[in-house]
Amino acid sequence: MPVVGIVRRSAYFDSVALMLAQREARELPGVEEAGVVMATEANKALLREGGLAFPDLDRAGPDDLVVAARAATLQQAEAAVARAQEALVRRRETAGGGAYRPKTIAAARRQLPQARLALVSVPGRFARAVAAEALDEGLHVLLFSDNVPLEHEIELKARSRAAGLLLMGPDCGTAIIAGAALGFANRVRAGRIGLVGAAGTGLQEVTSLIHRFGAGITHAIGTGSRDLSEAVGGVTMLQGLRALALDPATAVIVLVSKPPAPAVAATVLAAAAACGKPVVVAFLGAQVAAGGNVHAAVSLEDAARQAVRLVGGGDPGPPALRGLPAQEAARLHAGARYLRGLFSGGTLCYETLVLLRPHIGPIYSNAPLVPEDVLDPVTRSRGHAVVDMGGDEFTQGRLHPMLDPTLRLQRLRQEAADPETAVIDLDVVLGYGAHPDPATALAPVLREVREAARRAGRYLVVVGSVCGTDEDPQDAAAQREVLAEAGMLVEDSNARAARLAGLVLEGRGAPRAAWTPSRVAPAAVPPPWPEVGPIASLLAGRPAVISVGLDLFTESLQTQGVPVVAVDWRPPAGGKPHLMDLLDRLEA
Amino acid sequence: MDINAANQIALDRILGAQPALVGVAPARDVIPGMRPDLILHAGPPVTWDRASGPLRGAVIGGLLFEGLAATEAEAVALVERGDVRLAPCHHHAAVGPMAGVTTASMQVYVVEDRGSGARAYSNLNEGYGKVLRYGAYAGDVLARLRWMNDVLGPAVADALARMGGLDLKSLIAQQLTMGDEGHNRNRAGSALFGRLLAPHLARVGLPAEALEAVLRYFADNDLAVLNPVMAACKVTMDAAHGVAGSTVVTCMARNGTDFGIRVSGLGDRWFVAPAEVPVGLYFPGFSAADANPDIGDSTITETAGIGAFAMAAAPAIVKFVGGTPAEAVAATLEMYEITVGENPTFGLPPLDFRGTPTGIDIRKVVRTGLTPRVNTGIAHHRPGVGQIGAGLVRPPMACFEQAVEAMAEALGR
Structure with a gap:
């Protein structure tokens, strides 16, 4: 098959622009493989492995752009290379706006x-x-x-x-400042709840649920994933907490994170206790000592519920499940035993592990709760397995799964074909920066794998949730409808999807395992305010x-x-x- | 040594310079170190064997003009034997467009910084067509040079004496509000120049025919003011040269083979790399295949913050930058990214009279990857054919990278 490739000297493009151009080229008729990359040694090796070597490739350096395509005919390969280059230029122009x-x-x-x-x-x-x-x-x-x-x-x-x-x-993937969604963020009603979070999809889930429960937010401040480590010491979270405490529009504050370093957690909790406003703390996987103005949440949904109640937004209602666990469990065949979770949101993946491990035992993952649960190789699931598809293993030279569903869909077929798979748990993240219509990309594959299982005499339970609001560009309600029609049991939150999965599997007699979250309590003296x-x-x-x-x-x-x-x-x-x-x- | 503080000093000196055209005189009488056997040329130093066509032609023409040689062959022999010496104009406080060839008996403009008394020099502009600065040296070329030397130069000298000099800083400021950028377009500035001189030329005692020829020179030559403007830029940038620790570029020049720059805090060193062929529009019958690599000292205008740096002011020549006034504005905006400050005296109307981007910082050039823009004429690579187009060129990045390395070494960092 003919390969066509070009090198453009000293032409820098950002990785997303490159990958979108690459995707566009791959979708052309006759194109078998296409690569649009900066010519680093690693990328050149990838091109060669992908059968995209061409004479000039060796001489290209890291500052050079390489576009290559392999197609059924020379014309088709040339057309792909031309399309990719055109896509790169088009992107730059739309982002430009003015002349300069x-x-x-x-x-x-x-x-x-x-x-x-x-x-x-x-x-x-x-x-x-x-x-x-x-x-x-x-x-x-x-x-x-x-x-x-x-x-x-x-x-x-x-x-x-x-x-x-x-x-x-x-x-830091997510922030909403006075209504401006920065990075990957949702369109959330204005209200009186302010958030500080070290976890991107954690902030997305809590803000979207606050919106769903009828309340709204002032700001969602991101801190970055390492802010609450010992070395960084929670600098940004303390600033954010202080700023929200002084912000006249904010009545209730929510803190979201995976478990902080104990000393930092103690400092942040002491600051929260002294900040003068009600604070809901969702440190997933940690047991927070509550008291006074500090309220501990066990899940992202729980954090949203408590915050809405504290702000006087009324009761969001009981967290009832939409799916019927016993009925689902009854349809499973004998060999189907395991949970397989495929997540695009890192915090949603983590929350699922935290909520389910006490109920269903060890869950293998590329981002495990405890080191012995590591999934290796990450490409092949075993036992209960929950995979963060946004992990580094999957995003090298590729778009994040929130943007490009290709890899997750491949993995979904793989898991569905495994006769030991009982429950598949998926998240669908909406908002600015995300895929324009993820449900429509997912639905045909859901139908396909459920139908294949049925023909093989098996039944697949597919649970999931949509993280987003009705005001998002993708419209959460419409997305849920598409997914439900394709057979997903769409729960109202990630936590509830996990709970449904857990109940289905508990019905299968899955073993329980002891796992105690770390306990964190406030320090005796609050830190000086920044x-x-x-x-x-x-x-x-x-x-x-x-x-x-x-x-x-x-x-x-x-x-x-x-x-x-x-x-x-x-x-x-x-x-x-x-x-x-x-x-x-x-x-x- | 605080580089930013040093650059502020250099910028203050640029902004503080007050160049005025104070006279016209033979080079040997005014240019420091000028000698009968010395030929000044544009750009960084170059040896005869590496000299390009236009520069060779101009050197031959200069030797014929001086009477040091009677034929082309004799002239070449003089240079090859080392009986005459080549040196950059910049080594003698002078600048010249294109080949920049200046010889001892040529009349040159004398520009003085009224603040410091420092001076810079430039030859007289010959106008269009077959001219020495493009390497032509036929009889008519030399005859015109003689007329300029014998009639034009002395007449302007006398007129300037009557005027008490001519404020070039003010003239540049005005031409920038009249559609000139001061390098490729000097139509408005030349008109102003002629207008200011004319009443005084009328009183310098020339016969009517000679006066007519002098006035016609100003009427016909849109480039008449380029050379004094270049000398004004030269005296301005010389003021900023020699500030220890400063990374401001004080000279950019090309000899048709190499592009060279000098930096305020790096003494007399040139940082040199092969000159590139300008990208531009060609006169009918010519193409890039005919073009000589970049040549001339006129890049002193960009060095001082006008020329391509003031492109926003010159909508009439936007074809060189892509065709629209917005692109001309963008060209100037880009240059703010690599300069230390702005020159409030040179306000640009399309930018709400924002001052021109001034004081190229080698660090910013290397960091951003943006080399200075240069508007330029394009010479034919064969001597004597003349100008074949005009366009844009950028200095090689290597000049600035070398300078950054040298500065790090000089400062022990």
Whole structure:
């Protein structure tokens, strides 16, 4: 089969733009494989393995763009290469808006003087410099980038704390500031509940459920996944807590995280106890000592319920299940024993493990609760298995499953074909930044695998939930309907989907296993409050944003009508490490 | 050494310069170190064997003009034997467009910084067609040079003396509000120049025919003011040169073979890389295959923050940047990303009179990957054919990368 490939020297594109172009090229008739990548050694190896080697490939370097395609005919391969290049240019133009795209944050600020926040999603090794430039410009930062070295995070947060600026991240996927959805976030009614979260889909789930229960939010502040580690010390969470405590619009505060480091949890809980407002704490997998104004939640849904009650939003009603566990369990054949969960949201995956392990025993995972439960190899499930499809193993050189369902659909077929599979648990995450219609992508495969099981004389229980609101671009109600029609038992929350799965499997006589969550209690003395004056002004109104990195997020802000200027970012000094190092020394 | 503080000093000196055209005089009388056997040329140093067609032609023409050689062969022999020496204009406080060839008896403009008294020099502009600066040296070329030397130069010198000099900073500020960017377009500035000189030229005692020829020179030559503007930029950037620790570029120049830059805090060193062929529009009958690599000292205008840096001011020549005024504005906006500050004297009307981007910082160039923009004429690679187009060129990034390395070394970082 003919392979066509081109190299464009010194052409940088962000990874999402590349992967979307690649997907577009792959979908053309006759195309067997297509690659649109920066020519790093790793990517070149992937192209060769994928049968996409071509004569110029060896000479391409990490600053060069490579587009290659293999197709049934030469014309089709050429057409794919042309389409991918066109897609890259088209994307850049739509993200551009005006004639001039600034190259630096300083220049972008001049175009948008009212900007208060920088949304930074450049590759992790460049993140420190970009975030530091934003802080120097007096901007709050949402640092979406992951793979940022821990020492960079510590240094950046020391700077932001001293300046009274918020540094959300690194690895912060979600925030909602005064109605502006940043990163992966949902469209949530305005209300009186403020949130601070170290867990992206955790914030998405709690905010969406608050909306579903009829209440609304002021802000959802992300902290990044490592903020509550010993080394970072909860800098951002303490700033966020303080800012919400002083925010006149916020009546109730919710804190969301996986279990923090014990010392940091103690500090944060002491601060919460002293903050002067009711605080609901959802530290998933930890047992929080409640008391006074501090309320402990056992799940994300529980956190949303308690917050809505505290804010006087009425009773959301009992958390009844929609599915009928005994009836479902009765339809399973004898050999069907195991849960197989395939998640796109990391926190939703984690919550499922926390809620189910006490009931159904060890659950293997690529993000296990306890080290001995690790799923290895991650590609083959055994026993109860719950997989975070957004884990690094699945996202190297690929889009996140919230954006591109391909890998999860493949895995879904694989799990459904396993006669030991009894229950499949899925999450569907909506909102800005996510796939435009995930239910429609999922539904035909659900039908297909259920039908295949039926023909094989088996029955598959498919449970799941939709994380999102009716106001999201995808419309949660419509998404639920599509999934229910395809045979999914769509529960009202991730926690309830887990509970349904657990009840079905308990009916199968699955063993229970002891697992005790860690206990955390407040420290005796609350920490000194950080200065948050600039954060209060950030929260005072919908922010104008400078976006550095993924065009996807710029487009999402444009859709929302948030004033945004995109920086036409390129790796500094053409990505040459020697010159980058010299420049850093000359800036010092 | 705080680099930002050093750059602020350099910027303050650029903004503080007050260039005025104070006279016209033979090079040997005014240019420091000028000698009869010295040929000044554009760009960084270059040896004869590496010199491009237009530069070779201009050197030959200069030697014929000086009477040092009677034929092309004699001229070449003089250079090859080392009987005459080549040196960059920039080594002698001078600048010249294209080949930039300046010889001892040529009349040159004298531009003085009224604040410091420092001076810079530039030859007289020959106008269009077959001209020495593009490497032509036929009899008519030399005859015109002689007329410029014998009639035009002295007349302008006398007029300037009567005027007490001419404020070039103010003239540049005005031309930027009249559709010029000061490098490729100088139509408005040249009109102003002629208008300011004319009443005084009328009183310098020229016979009517000679006066007519002088006035016609200004009437016909849209580039008349380019050379004094370049000298004004030169004296301005010389003021900013030599600030220890400063990463501001004080000179960019090309000799048709190499592009070279100098940096305020890095002394007399040139940072050099092969010059590129400009991208542009060609006159009928010519194409990029005919073009010589980039040549001339006129990049001193961009170095000082005008020329391509002031592209937003020149909608008439937007064809060079893509065709729309928005692209011209974008060209200027881009240059703010690599400069230290703005020159409030040179306000740009389309940008609400924002000052021109001024003081190229080698660090910003390397970090952003944006090299300075340069508007330029394009020379034919064969001597004497002349200008074949105009367009855009960027200096090689290697010049700036070398300079960053040298600065890190100089500062021990």
